[in-house]
Amino acid sequence: MSKIEIGTRVSPYMMPVAIVGSIVNDRPNFMTVAWYNRVGGTVNTWLVAIGRKQYTLEGIREHRTFSLNIPHVDLVTETDYCGIKSGRNVDKSKLFDVFYGKLKSAPMIQDCPLCIEFKVKDILEPETNVLVLGDVVAAYTEERYLTDGKLDPSKLKPFVFSQPDNRYWAIGEPIADAFRIGKQLE
Amino acid sequence: MSKIEIGTRVSPYMMPVAIVGSIVNDRPNFMTVAWYNRVGGTVNTWLVAIGRKQYTLEGIREHRTFSLNIPHVDLVTETDYCGIKSGRNVDKSKLFDVFYGKLKSAPMIQDCPLCIEFKVKDILEPETNVLVLGDVVAAYTEERYLTDGKLDPSKLKPFVFSQPDNRYWAIGEPIADAFRIGKQLE
Numbered sequence: 001m002s003k004i005e006i007g008t009r010v011s012p013y014m015m016p017v018a019i020v021g022s023i024v025n026d027r028p029n030f031m032t033v034a035w036y037n038r039v040g041g042t043v044n045t046w047l048v049a050i051g052r053k054q055y056t057l058e059g060i061r062e063h064r065t066f067s068l069n070i071p072h073v074d075l076v077t078e079t080d081y082c083g084i085k086s087g088r089n090v091d092k093s094k095l096f097d098v099f100y101g102k103l104k105s106a107p108m109i110q111d112c113p114l115c116i117e118f119k120v121k122d123i124l125e126p127e128t129n130v131l132v133l134g135d136v137v138a139a140y141t142e143e144r145y146l147t148d149g150k151l152d153p154s155k156l157k158p159f160v161f162s163q164p165d166n167r168y169w170a171i172g173e174p175i176a177d178a179f180r181i182g183k184q185l186e
Numbered sequence: 187m188s189k190i191e192i193g194t195r196v197s198p199y200m201m202p203v204a205i206v207g208s209i210v211n212d213r214p215n216f217m218t219v220a221w222y223n224r225v226g227g228t229v230n231t232w233l234v235a236i237g238r239k240q241y242t243l244e245g246i247r248e249h250r251t252f253s254l255n256i257p258h259v260d261l262v263t264e265t266d267y268c269g270i271k272s273g274r275n276v277d278k279s280k281l282f283d284v285f286y287g288k289l290k291s292a293p294m295i296q297d298c299p300l301c302i303e304f305k306v307k308d309i310l311e312p313e314t315n316v317l318v319l320g321d322v323v324a325a326y327t328e329e330r331y332l333t334d335g336k337l338d339p340s341k342l343k344p345f346v347f348s349q350p351d352n353r354y355w356a357i358g359e360p361i362a363d364a365f366r367i368g369k370q371l372e
Contacts, residue, residue, distance in 0.1 A: 136194040177352060
């Protein structure tokens with residue numbers, strides 16, 4: 001079928017959803033992000049693109065730490081709220097039960113099935129959102145999200161985000177094993 | 187329930203899957219990536235993290251252009267193949283029907299429901315994979331992937347990737363409208 005041009009306001013399908021935890025003005029704050037991913041394998045480095053006026057960025061610049069918390073589908077309302085409301089205007093510190101790991105300035109969310117604390121490696125500022133690079137310091141989950149000792153996405157039940165329609169989607173079924181099904185074409 | 191530490195080899199849930207198109211040594215080449223996302227909104231800028239020895243990177247450095255092609259679930263085998271095999275060792279130029287848009291060095295894949303061509307904005311090299319920043323030049327789809335004139339993820343049928351279990355997953359049902367459901371907590 002023939003291709004049609006659709007303008008430039010497109011996004012990846014689908015984007016992962018996480019809640020950034022930081023300490024801003026001595027209080028835990030939480031902001032939802034979907035523009036993030038891994039960027040390094042040898043050291044496990046992730047990158048989060050954050051608007052330069054975001055309140056969260058003030059805390060990350062001060063403490064050089066943050067957390068990313070992957071929410072379960074049951075937390076979709078709280079997750080969306082953390083993307084709508086700025087910590088500059090509302091106190092989000094009581095929205096979740098908070099815990100800490102090895103870092104004392106990276107608040108994590110008890111109700112999230114996967115919580116990861118990061119040390120800032122670098123903060124880059126090209127003409128985009130600010131690019132915060134963080135190295136994974138430690139990751140936390142619960143027994144109920146594991147199968148044979150390993151994280152099981154079908155128990156963790158994350159959700160993903162699509163733009164420009166602005167919807168959250170559940171994950172469906174596994175369709176193939178990576179680095180394996182492609183060998184059929186060799 | 188109590189949290190347990192699970193080591194540092196964690197990844198986002200879920201990662202988007204795309205196939206990078208580039209011209210390397212005068213031939214279209216295709217490499218699968220999952221470590222990419224948007225990083226800018228005012229200008230629509232995306233970032234792709236590419237290993238510094240990847241063949242694709244040679245083409246991107248030379249031509250300062252590339253494409254990202256979002257595959258349909260029916261292309262999972264070809265997509266995985268493009269992640270297993272390097273263009274240095276196999277010729278992937280005949281794997282897909284290729285088309286071009288406004289740029290003459292950003293080959294796109296006819297069978298992918300969403301194809302986007304990029305001009306390189308910057309190539310950053312912190313101590314991670316190489317971070318290629320690209321601005322969207324144009325995006326292409328087909329009428330059959332639209333509903334009311336807009337891209338419809340339930341027709342596009344993208345898939346996502348999980349690590350460390352290395353599986354591809356279909357998308358499930360939409361669970362909520364973003365920037366709306368959170369207002370219940372106001």
